[in-house]
Amino acid sequence: MRPYIICHMMASLDGRIDCEMTEQIDDTNLYYEALAQLGCPSTLEGKTTLAMHYAQTGEFQQQRPHEDAGQQLYKAVEAASYAIGVDTRGTLLWDDNTTEIFGRPLLMILSEQASQEYLDYLKSKHISYITTGCNGIDLPSAMETLRAVFSIERLAVVGGGNINGSMLDLDLIDEVSMMYGYGIDGRGGMAAAFDGRPMDRKPVRLTFKSVEEQDGIVWMRYQVVNS
Template sequence: MRPYVICHMMASLDGRIDCAMTEQIDDTNHYYEALAQLGCPSTLEGKTTLAMHYAQEGTFQPARAHEDAGLQLYKAVEAKGYAVGIDTNGTLRWDDNTTELFGRPLLMILSEHTSQEYLDYLKQKHISFITSGRNGIDFASAFETLRTVFGVERLAVVGGGHINGSLLDLGLIDEISMMYGYGIDGREGMAAAFDGRTLSSKPIRLTFKSVEEQDGIVWMRYLVEVKK
């Protein structure tokens, strides 16, 4: 059993999601108001987004030889909602009070290849974590742990494009919540709402759920069709 997962994104009309750009086409906080309506106390963000907006500069520098941590979990605190982050190999550096930074406790998902030293570092920072998967992160298993151990029943994936694409390919997203602001990006190399899928990937079929307009911003919701 895993959480119900909603991918909630703000994009320009051409589907780009650069945060500095989207802030200019959603200056009334409709994105966050819609996120609150989705009823997801916990959110998930990829490493790129975390490094850009939340983590300290630089990368974690180990002081001893690498020792794979293997399969582990650590629950620093009981909470109604978590800021879930992805950091496959354990390299992000954090402030002492991440709960204040995110507004709720931080919970990291990492691979089993993460060093034991880095997990000890997270414990010192009182940051919860799950390690799952030897060759990259086993998201299906990690999501089950989110539900069974941390009580996460609804999870909003809020960035970025590559983590969105990966979870979509794995069949771990139940619903798409897309908000399109009144602007076009068009800059070369900017990430799309769903990115990084292979050229041989087939389109993911969706079922329309709802649409509404809010001060020029269009909010559309779709259910992801189950693969047969």
């Protein structure tokens, strides 16, 4: 069993989700107020978002020969909620107190190809981790571990487009919560709310749940019709 998963995003009217751009549309207070209403104290973000806003500059440099970590689990602390990140091979660098940065403990999901040395590094920073999947991260397995070991029952996926698209492809998104600001991006190459799905994929069906408008921001919620 996995958590109930909601993808919650703020986008321009053309569906782009670059944070620096959407912050120019709105101060994002409404976004976080809506997130609180969704009842998902734990959130998940992709590597690009983490590198842009939270991690230190640069990448982890190995000092020892690479040794695949294999399937592992480390729970640094028991908590009511976690900030969850995805870093397939383990390259992000972190401050000593990530709990202060995120406002709750950090939990990283990696593939089994991440190095043992990098896991030792995370442990030295008191960062929890899950490694699963030989060829990339096994996201369904990771979601089950979040529920079984970390007691996460509701999870909000809050960026970016590629992790959203991957989880949608794997039928891991139960609900889509989209907030559209009063602006258009239009820049070439910018990520959409859901991105990177293979060209042979069919559109994902949704059923309407609700719509609200506040101060020019439109908030729409849809249930995903999983196959």
